[in-house]
Amino acid sequence: MNSTLLKSVLKPGRYSGGEHGQVIKDKNDINCRFAFCFPDTYEIGMSNLGMRVLYGALNEEKDIWCERVFAPWLDMQEKMREHSLQLTALESGDKVKDFDFLGFTLQYELCYTTVLNVLDLAGMPLRAYERGEEFPIVIGGGHCAYNPEPIAEFFDIFSIGEGEEALVELCRLYIDMKKSGEYTKAKFLHAAAKLEGFYVPSLYDVSYKEDGTIEKFTPKYDDIPTKIRKRIIKDLDKVYYPTKTYAPYIETVQDKMVLEVYRGCIRGCRFCQAGMVCRPVREKTVDKLFDDAKCMYANSGYDEMTLSSLSISDYSNIDELTDKFADWTTKNHISLSLPSLRLDSFTRELMDKVSTVRTGSLTFAPEAGTQRLRDAINKNVCEEDLLRAVNVAYDVGKTSVKLYFMNGLPTETDEDIEGIALLAKNVIEAFYQNPNHNKQRRPSVTVSVSCFVPKPFTPFQWEKQNTFEELMRKQDLLKSKITDRKIVYNYHDATVSFLEAVFARGDRRLSKVLLKAAEKGVKFDAWSECFDFERWKEIFSECGVDPNYYATRGFGLDEVLPWDIIDCGVTKQFLLREREKAYEGVPTKNCREQCNGCGANKLGGERSCCP
Amino acid sequence: MLPVREKVEHTALRIKFTKTGKLQYISHLDLHRTFCRLLVRCGIPVWYSEGFTPHPRLQFATPLSVGSESLCEYMDVYVIGNADTVDLDVMRWKLRETDIDGLEIKEVYLPSTKFSTITHSDYTVRIKTDGASQALAAKCNEALHVSPLVILKRTKSGEKDVDISTQIKSVDVSFDGEAIVIKACLAADSAGFLKPDYLINVLKDRCGILSGDVLKEEYSILRTAVLVGDEEFH
Structure with a gap:
């Protein structure tokens, strides 16, 4: 150039x-x-x-x-x-x-x-x-x-697929x-x-x-x-992995070695698309992972490595893996990070092994404010898990915790919103009750709340999204309930989530909307400096397309869905069963405890937990 | 919770290298990261600081702005060992071929001077501009020999007029048949650091260079020597 x-x-x-x-x-x-x-x-x-x-x-x-x-x-x-x-x-x-x-x-x-x-x-x-x-x-x-x-x-x-x-x-x-x-x-x-x-x-x-x-x-x-x-890779130990790869000179969002540990997820949170479409679970062996890690290090010279997967602590050999990596990472001054830690798996032992947990703040995702709603979305964690996890952190002098939640989930009531504020308050209180807490610094809790977007191939794919006005009302409600200045409250732009829902569940009739947007020079919608909701409203109305039809309408259970042309492994019957259980507030066991018959096992796969 | 770390004997190693081609587009911080990784890949026994977050200690001699190339960059890095035990031949052998385009290792040695002794840098600026000629070169030469030479400098605290003539030790503009060529020796010490970019700006304003088609006109800035007084820095 x-x-x-x-x-x-x-x-x-x-x-x-x-x-x-x-x-x-x-x-x-x-x-x-x-x-x-x-x-x-x-x-x-x-x-x-x-x-x-x-x-x-x-x-x-x-x-x-x-x-x-x-x-x-x-x-x-x-x-x-x-x-x-x-x-x-x-x-x-x-x-x-x-x-x-x-x-x-x-x-x-x-x-x-x-x-x-x-x-x-x-x-x-x-x-x-x-x-x-x-x-x-x-x-x-x-x-x-x-x-x-x-x-x-x-x-x-x-x-x-893959x-x-x-x-x-x-x-x-x-x-x-x-x-x-x-x-x-x-x-x-x-x-x-x-x-x-x-x-x-x-x-x-x-x-x-x-x-x-x-x-x-x-x-x-x-x-x-x-x-x-969809296509899947049957044996992840045998497929190509980029151990010799490009490294940017300039600073990027994530600039470190990324080691993919397994694909799929055993959990099945009912809002999560990745957890459904990435099934079945397929793991790599510890030996393969260690070889790849050493190879990546020799080829790149990076001093940071992250273990990647949808929920890293669910890897069946996580202890063996972190043990094996511990000496090697210490000797070579490599800091190892485990993102996507579930709070029920967060222990002192794991924390000591992972360097990024030693510095910086800790992030957990309870997703919902009350046990009832957490059961409905099948998150399968409870308040005791959260308090136990933060106490592990407080014990070693940590003072800041980040909590992720979602607003507008199906069956959500104002009580669930208020529950978020209560939970954050309890996390602050736990700090003062912990006898080992850091005496020099005040605790801080950051509450980040995104807006629920119904996604294809999830048990909530038929659900209507809250209108963005309703989402904003809920955001304001939560804001009014958070009075403690030690709690920082962030939330997503509801109109962005609305647009996301429109395109997530859209059909071919939206292509004229996108064409019109392109004509008007719309781009980089994920960047707040470029996103302009008023302009989007104009575009929809000029095209005669009602965006609410896709976002805030409940889809009929017998309706032909735009994505019915795709088979992602998981069956519609399973998604319907999970949807029903959500309304009953009944959680589902994880794939390792019990097969729930989602259908993804028909795709095969080595080192999977499927029967 | 500060982990107890062994004290490890370490010594500074100086590397002279080039930063040319596509590497001119990366910043000082980017170069720092790039070097850390390069040293690891080459198997250099880099010494890590012994604090809470151990990290390699790298120090660069003089800043080089993005968009400028150099034949003579200097960097000090601490390696494990002392002046007697560090085997420079092994270090040179390990660094003999870098795998980065535009980064060539010129010299590896134990430093006996400090970066703070540096006073000037030599630059060659080549400007391919519309109407490049002997006459234009002469006009440019005149424009840079004015004293005081007042320009508008942008700093973090705002814009201000500065006389840069005192920071130009020598400058000569010529025409090589294709481009306007500026050879300049500019201040590079703590009292004043003059980027050659400012000379280009002066000529843009006062001689109308680089005002034509962006796709046809080009310029390059090359640092050719780093000096202590009249001597080359070592």
Whole structure:
């Protein structure tokens, strides 16, 4: 990229590339060029493990070259438009629109406008049918691909589930068809639709009933599946893991070694999408993890490592693992962090082994303020667990605790909201009751409250979201109940959560809304400086689409859902059973205690807890 | 709760290196992080501070602004051992090939001087601008030889007029057939530090350079020597 341009923008290191660990290949050896885009800034995208894994897995293939693409920040976008420059990939500096594939990882719904923004900056038509043979095949994956319908019109293909093996297969199909001369975009898409785990939205017609709900999905060919089953990696010990990977020069959101310990979750919290769509649980062995850790350290030189999973203390060999890592991390001055600790698993012993717990504050997620509601959402922790956990922290001189909650959960009443304030108060009181508490400093509790968003493939997928006015009322109610200045109260913008719900449960009719948003230059909705709810209201009304239909409407239990075209392993019957239990306030045992018949076991998997 | 740590014998090691190409876009802090990791990868026995959060101690000689390249950066890092036990050949061998584009290790040695003795830096600035010519070079040369040379400096506390002529030890502008070339020796001590960027700004304002098409005009800033008086720093 032009040096004068780079010298005139904020953080030029976002655009210069050349980082340690990037992959450069000779174009003459390449049969397939893959531009992998994280539709957000460099700092966010470079912190993402999924992108790192797929970048590495694709580049393991000799004749495939995968490069990185991020959304340029506003100042750079302005310069690009001023000088009519098109978006390029970081490694080669070649134009994105000249690649064979352009892949997007879709981690949150609010990135959809940025996806369109990236397509536009690349000089590509937004709708899939407008893009001829000369443009890259546009493919999406990641958690949002479990309901791809709102963005179906812009993508050629969606990769459903875990992509390490699937993406390589897709590239192989592409290379083979190109080599044999039978390639046309249409033929390729038809062939891709027959591979396991790929959804080609243009090959399915959607019809609607008079009441506006979906009537059915109809495949255009007899030889493509009527339901797309997600892909999983059967044995995590045997699949590629990025132990040799790129390391940013500039500061990013999460800049450390990330060691993935297992996939899936045994818990089944009823609001949590990841806990359902990542099933079944599949673990890596301690030996494999230790080897990978040493390899990562030798290749990177980082002094921080985080163990990653949905709930790290549920790893069956967590003690063996932390014991084995303890000496090695101490000797090499590596600090080890365990995010996502459940408060019922937080012990003094674990705390001593993990360095990040020794410094900084502790974070726990009770999610709801009363036991009744915690049972309804199947969180399976109680106030005693919380008080025991904070006492462990107070014993060693800690003074600050962060607590995460959610507002607007199904069945929630004002009593549950007040319960949050009460719980925070009890955590403060526990500090003074603890005889070993830090005498030099005052305790502090930070209460962070997000807004419930009903997500596909959860027992709460049919639930209506509280209106944002109602959510704001609840936020104000909680604010009025928190009087202690030792309690800091943060909450999310309810209108952001509303938009998230619209796109999380949306269907194909939302694509015109997104197009209109793109026309108006909407992008970076996840950034508060860019998010403009008034503008969104205008867009919906200009398109004649009522966003409440998707967010605050309870979906009928027998309704055809936009994401019914996808099979994520977990069955609808199971989700319905869990929903009923939520209303009865009955928790469900975790997968290790008892199989609850969710259906994900049919997908198989090594070192899983499924029968 | 301060953990008891053994006192480990350590000594400073000085590394002279380049920071060129894409590395010019990373900041001082970024370079610090990059070096910490590089030393670990190379297997250098880095000494960790013995406080509550042990960390490597790295110190860089003079700041270099983002967008500037250098052939002569200096960094001190504490390594385990003493002046007699540290094997410089082994250190050089371990650092012989860095795996970072634009970062080349030039020298590795035990320092006998302090960074605070540094007084000046030499720079070469090349400006490819519309209308670059002998005549424009002469005009630029004149513009930089004015005394006092008052410019608007932006600092954290606001903007103020500063005379930079006292911070320019020598400056010469020429035309090399393609670009305007500034060779300058600028103050780099605690009393005053002059970034070569300011010379470019003066020429932008007073000689109209770099006012054309951003995509065709380019400039580069290269630090070529770090000096103590007239001698090269070691």
